[in-house]
Amino acid sequence: MTKKILFYYCLLVSLFITISGVISSQNPQQLLFQLIFIPIAIYFSYTAIETFFSKKKSPKKKEEHNKSALILTLVFFIVLLVNSILKISKKSTTVNNVSKKIVLTISPKPTPASFVTLKNDFINDKVNVRDSSSIKGKIIGQMENKPYLFLKKKDSWYEIIFNGKTHGFVNEEFVEIKK
Numbered sequence: 001m002t003k004k005i006l007f008y009y010c011l012l013v014s015l016f017i018t019i020s021g022v023i024s025s026q027n028p029q030q031l032l033f034q035l036i037f038i039p040i041a042i043y044f045s046y047t048a049i050e051t052f053f054s055k056k057k058s059p060k061k062k063e064e065h066n067k068s069a070l071i072l073t074l075v076f077f078i079v080l081l082v083n084s085i086l087k088i089s090k091k092s093t094t095v096n097n098v099s100k101k102i103v104l105t106i107s108p109k110p111t112p113a114s115f116v117t118l119k120n121d122f123i124n125d126k127v128n129v130r131d132s133s134s135i136k137g138k139i140i141g142q143m144e145n146k147p148y149l150f151l152k153k154k155d156s157w158y159e160i161i162f163n164g165k166t167h168g169f170v171n172e173e174f175v176e177i178k179k
Contacts, residue, residue, distance in 0.1 A: 011044035018080075023087075035081070042076055115147035116160050116175045127175070129168035133157035140168055143175070150177055 018041040118127060123145050130137030133154045141162055148160040151167065158175060162168035 007044070008048070011041075011048050014041040014044050017041075023083075035084075038076070038080060045076075114150040114177050114179050116150045116158050116170060117147050117178055118143055118145055119174060119176050122174045125174075127170060129160070129162050129170055131168065133159070133169045137169060140166060143170060147178065 018038055118125075127143040128139045129141045129143055131140050132138075134157075148162060148170075151159040151161065153159070153172070154169070156172045157169040158172055158177070160168055160170060
């Protein structure tokens with residue numbers, strides 16, 4: 001009885017893995033793995049069918065069993081192979097179409113560069129530039145009375161290009177944006 005249960009368990013698991021793997025294969029490597037696994041599913045399926053039909057019908061000759069097993073195996077393999085090829089060609093077509101759309105829709109819109117400068121009230125003061133958008137950020141330098149390239153605003157801090165290459169943060173209280 002346990003052999004029978006184990007056999008049917010293996011049959012169900014092998015069929016599930018094979019069918020779900022072929023249906024959901026994302027790339028040729030996964031498909032190849034499933035094609036390698038197909039004979040196991042076919043073996044369990046054929047043995048189960050043979051056992052089921054041999055109890056109800058008169059036994060066939062061994063040659064007829066071999067022919068029917070070969071035909072069943074070939075039909076099963078061809079159906080899965082055609083299904084897999086169709087899925088792969090459909091997925092590769094989809095990828096090409098998406099990449100064409102991306103290339104066609106990407107058109108950068110030029111935006112005028114904005115600069116951050118000291119407010120008039122703070123031109124003679126030492127305004128700290130920090131490495132993060134916080135009072136606790138390390139001071140990496142002090143602003144001079146010149147424009148700095150503005151990158152983005154984060155809370156009440158402006159991110160700028162400091163000393164030509166370093167990103168720094170300045171509090172909005174001390175600076176203003178100019179185009």
